[in-house]
Amino acid sequence: MGARKKHTNVVLFGQGGAGKSSLVNLIAGKDVAETSSDVKHCTLQWQSYSAEFDGDSYNVFDTIGLEEPQLGIPQYLDAIENAYKLIQHLESQGGIDLLLFCMRAGRLTATLQSNFRLFNEFLCEKKVPVVIAITYLENELGEMDAWWERNKATFRHQEFYVAGHACITAIKGSRPDRHEQSRTTIRKVVKELTADGQNQAWKGGDNLFVSFVQKLKELLLGNSRPKKIIPRLIKRCGLSADVAKQLADRIKKDVVDGTA
Template sequence: MSTKNIVLFGETGAGKSSVVNLMAGEEVAETSPDMQRSTLTWKKYPIAFGGYNYNVFDTIGLEEPQLGIDEYLEAIVNARNLITKLDNEGGIDLLLFCVRAGRVSATLQNNYRLFYEWLCEKKVPILLVLTGLEREQNMEDWWTRNKDTFAKYGISVHGHACITAANKLDGRHQQLYQLSRQLVRNLVKEFTHESLGGGFKGGNGWIKRFMGKLRELFSGPSMGKKDMVTVLTKRCGMPPEAAVRLAKEVRKDLRR
């Protein structure tokens, strides 16, 4: 039976490592709050449950405005490198978007667009894992109250789980933790082993397709640098600094 590849992404502090441990049923990922952002890359965690095997890739998400422009672009490059790596390992079967329940922001939207729209071209199932809900009487109530806000930001997912990834709590909280494990595992199984189709592979033509999309956006005869920046920030969700740099490179390419 094939091992399914899951890419887990989201901002620092969203509880990604805790979600890995939740799924695994044991402490396989370090969750220290003092862990520093030492490298913009990923960590691979082989886990198994329900008779199935998974490789979970915990990635570094976008952290605007904490990240500088160079780090922002490097995060994009590293995310793309992961997809390239997985091309030879069965592709990507599932995206898990880890979000700490709270304010929905443009940064969340940027992360969603980077992984789901830009890099995976909307061809991979994406699930929203909402953490930090141990204080809710009914964890699902949070989604009922806030789902319209996600829709407002254009964040559309195939499924969601309202959970707590905080272990070592007692009483009712431990019951919620066990419930959370089952919710996440059921969703993962549903959208990997119970779904049709293989993993997404970007392939060698990904960069060409991406640049082709940019050319289509910028093909108008009166399209100036300022207009390009507007397209990148409004339609692609890029921070202004990254949009300015990319617009400059695209203009050079269009002159060739």
């Protein structure tokens, strides 16, 4: 068997209040991430957690829920910029093996679609497999996976394409049996989509953001049409014109300063 990276890198993103920290603990099989029912966010920085199961090691990087309503524009931009820098950081950690999108069972809102597209299309250029984890299904009638069967056509209609899904509950509550079933489910889909030979960890070519940064330089530094990226952020990521401009300005500053 060929040598593999020491760790598999999983980037967890999605809506605030969907139980992302509980999902980290579910995958790890122990409490490694602090959970809270408070409406305020714990941090605007991404956090890294280690998990081991079935003989493999995983690094799970938890990001702030970008659409949390209590985040003002400056904090929202901070969260996006931190996610951008996290993906850069993973260049030195072997690349990105999997995106794990966490959403609470409910309606597929425009905000959720924006969050999904921001990571999948804008930050990772559709080059990383995505798994969706639907949480808070402890009271689902019948099998938890029935939720996906009822709703998968809506996801396809909204061009919300994923490589795999997991219908789970990340809290024990009154259904510890479903909690254990959920751990098996999420671990299985993570393992299957990051298995040896499944796909190489995305590094963006020879360097994580070589093509991305080159494109940004062209778009933001005037070698092409400098405002082209702003309509893309507005149309595909659902950002307002003001937020899109501020985000583009921030990324432009990163490029100019050499941090990208």
